[in-house]
Amino acid sequence: MPHQLDAPTRLAVSTVIFTLRPGAAGRAVLWTPLVRRTREPQLGLWALPGGWLPVNEELEVAAARTLRATTGLAPKYLEQLYTFGEVNRSPDARVVSVVYWALVQSDEAARAAAGPNVRWVPADTLPGLAFDHNRIVEYALWRLRTKVEYTEIAHAFLGGTFTLAELREVYEAVLQRSLDPANFRRTMIASGRLRETGEFQAGAAHRPPKLYRYDPSATRTADDREPFQSERPAS
Amino acid sequence: MPHQLDAPTRLAVSTVIFTLRPGAAGRAVLWTPLVRRTREPQLGLWALPGGWLPVNEELEVAAARTLRATTGLAPKYLEQLYTFGEVNRSPDARVVSVVYWALVQSDEAARAAAGPNVRWVPADTLPGLAFDHNRIVEYALWRLRTKVEYTEIAHAFLGGTFTLAELREVYEAVLQRSLDPANFRRTMIASGRLRETGEFQAGAAHRPPKLYRYDPSATRTADDREPFQSERPAS
DNA sequence: ACAAAAGTGTTTCTCCTACACCCATGT
DNA sequence: ACATGGGTGTAGGAGAAACACTTTTGT
Numbered sequence: 001m002p003h004q005l006d007a008p009t010r011l012a013v014s015t016v017i018f019t020l021r022p023g024a025a026g027r028a029v030l031w032t033p034l035v036r037r038t039r040e041p042q043l044g045l046w047a048l049p050g051g052w053l054p055v056n057e058e059l060e061v062a063a064a065r066t067l068r069a070t071t072g073l074a075p076k077y078l079e080q081l082y083t084f085g086e087v088n089r090s091p092d093a094r095v096v097s098v099v100y101w102a103l104v105q106s107d108e109a110a111r112a113a114a115g116p117n118v119r120w121v122p123a124d125t126l127p128g129l130a131f132d133h134n135r136i137v138e139y140a141l142w143r144l145r146t147k148v149e150y151t152e153i154a155h156a157f158l159g160g161t162f163t164l165a166e167l168r169e170v171y172e173a174v175l176q177r178s179l180d181p182a183n184f185r186r187t188m189i190a191s192g193r194l195r196e197t198g199e200f201q202a203g204a205a206h207r208p209p210k211l212y213r214y215d216p217s218a219t220r221t222a223d224d225r226e227p228f229q230s231e232r233p234a235s
Numbered sequence: 236m237p238h239q240l241d242a243p244t245r246l247a248v249s250t251v252i253f254t255l256r257p258g259a260a261g262r263a264v265l266w267t268p269l270v271r272r273t274r275e276p277q278l279g280l281w282a283l284p285g286g287w288l289p290v291n292e293e294l295e296v297a298a299a300r301t302l303r304a305t306t307g308l309a310p311k312y313l314e315q316l317y318t319f320g321e322v323n324r325s326p327d328a329r330v331v332s333v334v335y336w337a338l339v340q341s342d343e344a345a346r347a348a349a350g351p352n353v354r355w356v357p358a359d360t361l362p363g364l365a366f367d368h369n370r371i372v373e374y375a376l377w378r379l380r381t382k383v384e385y386t387e388i389a390h391a392f393l394g395g396t397f398t399l400a401e402l403r404e405v406y407e408a409v410l411q412r413s414l415d416p417a418n419f420r421r422t423m424i425a426s427g428r429l430r431e432t433g434e435f436q437a438g439a440a441h442r443p444p445k446l447y448r449y450d451p452s453a454t455r456t457a458d459d460r461e462p463f464q465s466e467r468p469a470s
Numbered sequence: 471a472c473a474a475a476a477g478t479g480t481t482t483c484t485c486c487t488a489c490a491c492c493c494a495t496g497t
Numbered sequence: 498a499c500a501t502g503g504g505t506g507t508a509g510g511a512g513a514a515a516c517a518c519t520t521t522t523g524t
Binding site for chain 1: 473475476478479
């Protein structure tokens with residue numbers, strides 16, 4: 001009998017947050033913020049940002065709120081990941097967690113506040129987390145990596161304008177492999193989702209690259225769009 | 236203030252169930268079972284099978300249980316679809332529904348019990364359902380149709396052995412378009428997931444087709460397998 | 471001048487599509 | 498014999514991958 005008496009099932013919302021930071025071999029690395037637990041159970045362990053769902057708050061709003069509370073940032077991409085509800089995933093009570101995953105702009109995240117109870121770690125080499133949170137992050141990573149290949153979410157790590165080289169570095173970091181710059185360029189242009197700004201990025205010791213802007217209102221039909229993902233404007 | 240006092244958020248589990256039935260133009264059609272609501276709110280309206288989540292029951296088990304309660308069947312495929320939690324999706328209380336979708340074997344479903352409170356309807360032309368259930372079924376349909384194209388779930392509509400023509404008819408029904416038999420054969424064989432049984436299906440006025448069996452333990456690496464889908468044996 | 475990355479051109483390979491054609495059975 | 502779907506062969510086209518080559522900047 002794992003649960004006390006007739007304590008009701010509790011509903012939580014958690015969020016796996018990803019950003020990119022410069023890494024060792026010139027390739028960027030995915031990082032994620034964790035929160036130290038300040039209560040039992042699992043007091044002191046690191047866990048995903050989250051909390052109980054308020055009765056009058058939308059799930060997605062709760063996810064964005066906890067994201068803001070731990071990072072000070074707004075998500076550039078936010079999508080429901082999965083709902084975890086195993087009977088014994090928390091030692092005391094039955095807890096069902098609706099988990100979201102989010103991408104935040106990397107240069108903003110670099111300035112994000114950490115503190116004694118908030119810590120950023122590389123997403124591929126996590127410490128032991130509370131509850132089933134290691135498994136959750138692994139699933140979120142899997143989803144990010146597969147989804148980057150067939151959608152246009154990569155730009156969410158970048159600012160309003162970017163060069164194709166910057167965009168390619170995002171893909172290379174997420175997919176963990178090098179991409180041919182020439183073919184990458186053609187693929188991206190062919191997607192029809194990038195607009196030239198007319199500007200160039202100067203200052204480097206080579207030909208100045210064009211700056212592009214992501215344009216969601218492009219080419220594709222409504223048919224192949226996914227129903228419940230949410231693209232959020234930089235607030 | 237849409238909700239009474241401090242009534243807590245309630246957690247439900249519902250399931251969208253699909254099977255195939257022979258259709259007009261020789262092409263099979265997707266059907267789904269609905270349940271008549273016997274309580275307020277929305278009393279009398281048709282709704283997805285489901286119910287409140289018992290504190291000690293796994294989410295997936297709850298989904299399989301309600302599936303069995305309404306159809307008398309066991310799912311051949313069962314996967315979490317999405318969690319719907321809009322604050323106002325139910326008029327009285329805040330209800331968060333973890334929704335699963337399932338495929339059941341079509342010849343078994345043909346013998347499934349219906350009754351005054353259980354009714355099977357074509358999934359593409361539903362009546363007006365309770366709550367947000369129309370939207371939920373539409374999403375489940377979308378997921379089924381996209382997932383059939385990149386996974387091997389189609390066999391879940393069929394029995395233990397089947398011909399390639401039968402399998403192709405499943406694809407054609409789900410995707411709502413004709414497929415070239417020659418190319419379909421090659422694609423399926425190339426997937427490495429079908430095993431010849433050595434048997435043939437006799438009785439038709441043409442060359443007897445080979446019978447195949449689905450073999451999940453084949454070829455693919457663990458890398459590209461999806462984490463939380465659940466393939467269930469015919470019980 | 472030269473290094474370095476931007477950007478273009480071109481060949482090759484692979485997979486998908488269309489469709490012609492032969493095979494084996496029941497009537 | 499012949500109709501019907503099972504099953505094989507193959508040519509053509511679209512797109513991905515590999516890589517040579519030209520362009521434009523800072524030093």
